[in-house]
Every structure is written in C-alpha cells, then in structure tokens.
Amino acid sequence: MNITDIHSPADIKGKSLAELQQICAELRKVLIKKLAAHGGHVGPNLGFLEPTVALHYVFDAPKDKIVFDVSHQTYVHKMLTGRIEAFVDPAKYDDVTGYTNPAESEYDLFSIGHTSTSISLASGLARARDLSGEKYNVVAVIGDGSLSGGQAFEGLDMASTEGTNFIVVVNDNQMSIAPNHGALYENLALLRETEGKAENNFFKSLGYDYIYVGQGNSLEALIAAFSKVKDSERPVVVHLNTVKGLGLPVAEEHKERFHFHGPFNPESGESTVADSGPDYIDIFANYMLDRMQRDPKTVLLTAGVPGAIGFGPSQREQAGRQFIDVGIAEEQAVAMASGLAKGGFNAVVGEPATFIQRAYDQLEQDVCINGMPVAFVDFYGGVWGMNDETHLGFLDIAMFSNIPTFLTLCPTCAEEYVAMLEYAISQKSQPVLVRTPGGRLVHRDGDFDFDYSKCSYETVREGAEVAIIGVGDFLPMALEAADIAAKKGLAVKVINPRNVSNLDENSLNELKSFRLVITLEDNQVDGGYGQKVAAYLAQFGVKVNVLGLPKALLDRYKAKELLEQHGLTPENIADIAVNC
C-alpha cells in the first residue's frame, strides 16, 4: 500500500508481515527525507519505527491508551494516526509539532516535552479506568535514558501496586541523549546479555512481570511480544533492545550528535545550514574548561544534556572527572552539587532553564537553606530560547528571583557573562545563578570585575526625567531606544541592574524625581524584576511602566512577532519615553 493511504491505525490492521515490513521501509524513507530537510529528533524516531508500527498493529488506540515519554519519538505515531501529510509534503512539514499534542489528534493523550513522565501520567489513566470499571489497555512507552528520572521511578513504584493491566514498554537503545549514567544501566546491560534471564531484575523487584525482546526492531518479535501482553491482567514490562538511528548510517554511528539535528545531508551527515559562529554556549564551555584546568576544585554537573551546555565528547574528555553527567536526574544533580560544595568543591550546575525547575525543591532546600555556594548556569532562558510550550525560557526569572537567598545574575554582554561566571564560581557566600544571555553575542566596554553580591546598578548612559532599566539581554534594546529618544531631544538614563533578586534602593531613590521609569526584561512580567521596581517606586508615586513577556504557555511562537506584540521594540519604548 501507499503510505499516504494510512489515515488511522485501522489501515494497517490485518496486513501481512511482509506488507508491514514494506510499510516500515516506506515510512523510514519518508522520515529520513523530512529529517534531513527539516531537522528534528533523528535517532529516537528511526529507532522506534518498528515498535510504533507494532504497537498500533496490536493495540487498538484510541480505545487503548498509549502514552509516549518525552514524545520526541512520536513522528511515526503521527504518520499512522492521520497526519501523514505533514511528513510527505514539505509544505506541510510544520503542520505538526515535534511532540504529542492533544490539539492535533485524539491519539495524542498529553502534551509532553520533559522526560520521565509517561508512567505516572499513564498510572492516572489506569486508575481512572479501574475506578470506572472499564476494560482497555494502558501502555506507557519510556526510553532507557528517561528511566533514571525520579518521576519515572515514582510512577513505576506506584503503578504496579494496582495489580491490573498496565504495560510499560521500555525502548532500550542504550543511550540517553548522551551516554546513560546510573547503576540501572548496568542492570539493563545484564538483562540484555542474559536475554532477560538474569537473577537481578530491576523491574521484577518492583512487582512487574517481564518480557525481553532482543530484536527490538523486528516486527515479528514485537508483534509476538505485544500480542502476548495485550489484555494482560497484571502490570508487565516489555523490554525492547532497539537500535537508535536505525537505517541511517550516520545516525547509527553518531548517536549523540543525531539525537536531535538541524537540516543535514543524509549521506555525509554534514549540516546543511551555515554555522552561525561562536555563541554564549561556546564562551561558557571555553571558560569552564579553562577554569577547571586552573582550579582542580571546580566541577561541572549536568543532568543528561551535556551537548546543550557545550560539553560534547571532546569537552567531556578534557574535563575528565571534573565533569559529572548524572543522567536524566535533575534532583540528583542539584543535591549532589550541594554535597560537593559542602565537601569544599566549587560546584557548578549547567542546565537549560526549562529543566532546572525539575529540581525546584532541591534548589530551595538542599542548596539555599544550606547556604551552599553552588553556581547555577541556565541556558535558553528568555524569548530567544526554545519556543515549544514545553520548553519555554521566559518563565525563569519569576521562578528563580523569588527564592530567598538565591542571587540571580543577568549578564548584558559576553564580557559581563564571563565576569559573572568567575564571580559565581569563586565566591563562597551564597547560591548564585548566572542566566546565559539569549540572542546574538553582544560585546561591551566596561569594568566587569565586580563584587556581584553588592546590589549596585550600573549606569550605562546618563539622562534625566526618564530612565530605562534594561535587564540582561534586553539592555541593548534599552540602549537603542535611548538612541532614538536622543534624536528626538530626550536624554534617557539607561541602567543595567546586574541582578534581578534585589533592588539598589539608593539608585532607585535618585529616580524619585523622574517623570517615568521603564523596566525591560526578557521574562514574563508577572513575578519578574519590573514588578519589584514598580512596587518600590509606587510607594513614592513614581510612574513606572513595566515591559516584558506575557504570562502564557505559548507554543512555537515567533520571537520577533511576540516582542512586537508586547511593545518590546526600541521604537515603541522610545515613543513611551518621549511621550510620557
């Protein structure tokens, strides 16, 4: 059959094994073509192609509920559930998101983008089914990499106590985004080596029946295994040994690089979009390697995303034991950093902004309450970070800056970024976060060798009557606005507040006589820095205009449009200043 004739899983039911294999070959061809032209999660989708076909062949979604962890491996699922056009027609490539999305299809149960959630979400569906006295299968799909996350464990531990139908499909491709870390992976290796027969079995110890499928990309083996567990009246784990990137030699060979990739040449594996040159992540990685070399007490931790913070295989090799990837386990990364700090080390946690929130409690309890001088460096914060609703970067200032004793620094340029990193890692007085700027690399003259524990604003430009406080990577916008206002005859004072945790009341007091104070931040307004400034100045009746991003869970927004919608352009800000 032509795969464009697949409109729902019903269209592959009743097919012969040979026909299904033919369908898989076609799906893979189309998938590689889209991935190469468009970019996306390469390895996870190619490696989970046959299991997805077998799941939809054996189970009866949407009656049976299939929950995909992270859901970055659901391209084939989307192809089989009415969305094939978005994979065969380049004009429609962007009609689907990169994750499951209930707004797209009833076959997608949840919007998921953070890992380790499928089992706990599915356990709720299973309990709802049991309480309602209904009968169907609940299937949670999870990758080996995601199993190290605490939430996955909490789900596994709880779900099996129900003692009813609950099928966990473990897609073991022997990789997280990067190599796995954790003792669990030694157990998975043992299970693979013994074809599932080893005495020590993590899943059995948690009350699951257990089936091992050594050929996890063999349709025949998969269909046999899924058929066996379908309608099971007991919790069961189906452990699949799969090949990440299967069918695309460059992806099979370079598993980490092809976990996610932008557009590329499918033969050579080379990127087909020009390298945009050095960015803040390169600055971070180079700074950290230098720092670790001159200071053996500096250690850098991350939770499963080394590449995202500039630590690919080569940087990891250079850093040696001073680099610690705990696997997907953010709580462990943060608490372990606290332990390392207690043990006299300069511990640094590097993570995308959207993932640090997975350790909110550990940040507040294990680090802040204990006054441990752990340095955090967050990435992809702000409007220029990731734009999927599950990976938003403009919520972080509101989260971090309101935690007592936690100092959040917002550098405005490359020079200040390095100075703040050096400060945060060297100081011993409190936990400090450095927010990696988004957007293009900015350079600025100035003396950035500063004690950033002091709350003291930098006056970047003098002016009277109107002031703009430009936080972090929005300082350039403040300066551009001041340029425009200057042309209209108004000298606007421009301030870099340096941190967003505290107010420099002395500097703010000087603004009491100003006609207007404007605050700009690359963050949602609610709970952010501008509101702190406004609350301080409002007691004196000073007019304040707080500009920033909306409090909303936006999906795949366009940064430029979003900024315009919220008045975040130099022209608009200059207008406000001039017309107040």
Next chain:
Amino acid sequence: MNITDIHSPADIKGKSLAELQQICAELRKVLIKKLAAHGGHVGPNLGFLEPTVALHYVFDAPKDKIVFDVSHQTYVHKMLTGRIEAFVDPAKYDDVTGYTNPAESEYDLFSIGHTSTSISLASGLARARDLSGEKYNVVAVIGDGSLSGGQAFEGLDMASTEGTNFIVVVNDNQMSIAPNHGALYENLALLRETEGKAENNFFKSLGYDYIYVGQGNSLEALIAAFSKVKDSERPVVVHLNTVKGLGLPVAEEHKERFHFHGPFNPESGESTVADSGPDYIDIFANYMLDRMQRDPKTVLLTAGVPGAIGFGPSQREQAGRQFIDVGIAEEQAVAMASGLAKGGFNAVVGEPATFIQRAYDQLEQDVCINGMPVAFVDFYGGVWGMNDETHLGFLDIAMFSNIPTFLTLCPTCAEEYVAMLEYAISQKSQPVLVRTPGGRLVHRDGDFDFDYSKCSYETVREGAEVAIIGVGDFLPMALEAADIAAKKGLAVKVINPRNVSNLDENSLNELKSFRLVITLEDNQVDGGYGQKVAAYLAQFGVKVNVLGLPKALLDRYKAKELLEQHGLTPENIADIAVNC
C-alpha cells in the same frame, strides 16, 4: 555512666555491650520524658535509638560523614554529639531544632526537613572525598518511607556507579508517616521474610552489596553489621528491620498517630494540650468526604501526608478507593492526578504548601500545559503554617501565582473556602489551587456562590481616598485596620481580590483617583500579589504600599513578632492609611 557525661561520640567508644545497653535505656527514658512534655517526632526517634548509638560507636564522626534523611530521627544523634542538655533540662528543650542543623554542631552536615535527600547529598560528599583522594566513610541514613521519593532513587542509582565506599543504612520500620505505598515495599517485605535472601532484591539490582539485619534494634547485631561495612570499598546497603516507637507502648501501637505528636501523657497516650476546636483542615476533610459521597468521580490524592490534610485512618476508610495515597512521591501524585483528570475524574491533590514545590515541574508540565482541571488544595501556607526554615508557608503565593494558566484562589473565611473548593473541583476549564487559610477560623456573611474563573474583586467595605486589598487570611486584618481608621474619620475601602493570579483591572481603574492603595498578603512580598497590583497602578502614578512578609529563610520565627516587624498590624496599617 551518666548520660549527661556524654559530650561527643568519643565518650561511648570502648564501652562494653552491657554499658551501651544501659546508655540506651537511659537515653530512651530521657527521650520519652522530653517527647511527652514537649512533643516532637516520637516514633522515628524511639525506633532509631539503638542504630544511632551503634553508628556513633562504630563510625568516627565527624571525620566519617553521616547524613540523616529528613533528619527528624536525629534526637539521639544530638544527644550523643554535645547537645544532651537540650534533652535533660526542660529549660533548654528549645535550644535545639527538630532537625539536623549545621549551625548547632559540626556533626550535623545539612539542614534537612524534606525527605528523600540524604543519598543524593551524601553522593556529593563521596565524590568530593574521592576527587580529593581522601579516605573516610560516607553514610546515608534513610527510612523505608522516604525510599519511594524520586530523589532517593536518583541518588541510589547514581551513587553506586562510583564504585567506592558508600554506605546506605535503610531504617525499615515498615511505616512512612502513614502506611507505605509502592511496589518497593513488597520487595522490602520479601527481604524481611527471607532474611535478606530473596532473589529479587531492589538494592542489588542497583549495584549495591547488601546486608540484612533482622534485629535492627539489637545493639549487638547493629555493631556487627556496621563494623562489617566500615571502610568498605564498595557501595553497600545495610537494611535494618526496626520497630517504630520502640519502648513506648502507645507509640508502638499507634504508629501513625505517634509519628509526630504534641505533648501527651506517656501512659495513656492522650494529648495533654486542649483541642483547639475545629479548624480549616476539619472543614476540608468533612467537605471532601461529603463531596466524594455525592460524586463518585471525585478522587483525592496525597503524597504520604494523609493526616496533615485531615485524612486519618477513619476518613481514609470512608473514602475507600476515592482516596489515593501515593506514598512520599509528590511528582507521582501530581502527574497521576493529571492522568485521572484526563480519564474524566475530578482529581484533587491535597498537600502542605511546602511539599507541592517538590512537583513544580509536574504542576507546570503535566497539569498546566495540558490544561487539566486538577484541583490543588494547599495547607499550612502563610505565616501561621509551620515555622521551621525547611517548612515555610509564606513562599507559596510567589511560586504558584506566577505559573501561567494556574489559578490560585485565596479564601478569606470558612464559607468562601468551601465555595472555592466546590468551584475548583467542579470546573473543567483549568488547574486551580485553593489556599487553605491559616490562623483562626473566620466566618463571614456573603454570597460566595461565584464563578471564580472571573477576575472580579469583592468590595467588602466601601470607602474613598484610601483602599486596602486584603488577600485571603489577611482580609480580617484589613477590616480591623479600616475599623480603626473609621474611628479616626477615614472611610477606607476594603477589597477581597479572591484570586492572586490575575488583576481585576476594572476595579483597579476605580482606584486611580485614590490617594493610596495598600496591599496586604500572607506571603513574601517579592513575586507576590501586591507587586502585581503596584505594577499596574504605577503606570498611572498611583501611590501603592505593598505589605507582606520578608524574602528570607527564617527558622522558628514567632508569627506575632514577625508580623509586627513588618508592619502587619491593624494599628500600623490604619496609621499608614490615615497619615498618607
């Protein structure tokens, strides 16, 4: 020896078994006396008495590092490490906190009050030791109840990969605060039944050597086991079968009630402080039982703290399958609630404010991004909640109210509390949190049958020139201030904003002509509601005075003094209003 002669663990080294047993008997006597007179964590400390003595007898703290999970079982540890006076002299009972505290002693490594953290904290200490090339023992103590927490798993999974000395002491008293929940507990039961010999062994599957101590309160057995693992060059779990509440019959019998208890009669077990009468927790429990009876689709989830939300054994029995305790696993509770909501149920998560933050990511991702109408009810929020630095209640509005799409309701009285609960659980449009008021029960006339998705302020009292916006349980303070101001000739407008997530701009616009707007909230000012109000009104140059609690990690503060220090008294507020 007289136990008051114990100044450090050195004082019990070299003692004979008989002498140690005598010391244990003395310690227990003193401990029961203090617990009965003062209240505290009864069961955990009595059950971990012999293990603590054995730990300090065998290991050499502070060189060897012992990290206690939750650290509510460290009274005996404190008695052995220079703080005996705080247990024998009633005048000094309050000289020590209820948890480990580095400010008290070098033997206390961390301030800990949330569970499941000891292993990951200790793993950082172990890595610091190994990187420094030092030699000593790192010991993480954890209760069976805490093992269900994701962080404990992340720590277990990671720590053993180091392959060096790392000793995990599992204090298995077969209880969490309440009964345990999770498949892991079936494995622990199997290990106890087989004296540690069962084939399925959770700890071995995670790479640990394993020793079982069936008589976990026998000094002889404990000393033998700890001596065996001391200086081990491998990660090892020592699994102790202990008796919670040992030596106090009422505590052994009523393990849940005597996990933590206020002052009591040690013979009868009866409380010696008068019952303060019905409170908001009673209202919640009664409301929920009624709601579950009339609506079989309503389910209440909690994570290991049923008693804290009014669901003791009798309420749990009445609720039957509509009550779900997932054990200490907040992430699971929140994600499972999302799954239940997706399955058509009215899912309610009830948790102390300080613990919901352990599922911050799940709240935002699994619930809010998915638009699941899960109802959250938090307890002990605000200044009248728990006053330990690890359990602060006045940080929650800043945390919850800035999460997009999440609606945080703050009831001002019992009648509005019930109405908001009913609204939150019945509606299907978004996730909603109801913040249980702190302090005394307040009753108020009014029409509370309201669509709380609408952001519309309630004018509780009319006035001009000055307005007070009194959030939640601070509304009574606003009304009292208005009474005082009225006596001085000023009619102050008093507003109940109902929710702290959004602004009623229409109502705020009516205040543009006011001389002053005062906001009052039972929360830290930073990131809270007052700052939102101030930022809105500051664009019009309206004077706003934002009152609330400080951004600080306070320990064992006195609520009345704290309120006074921050101007939160009716008299002061009236003064501000009259003198503006």
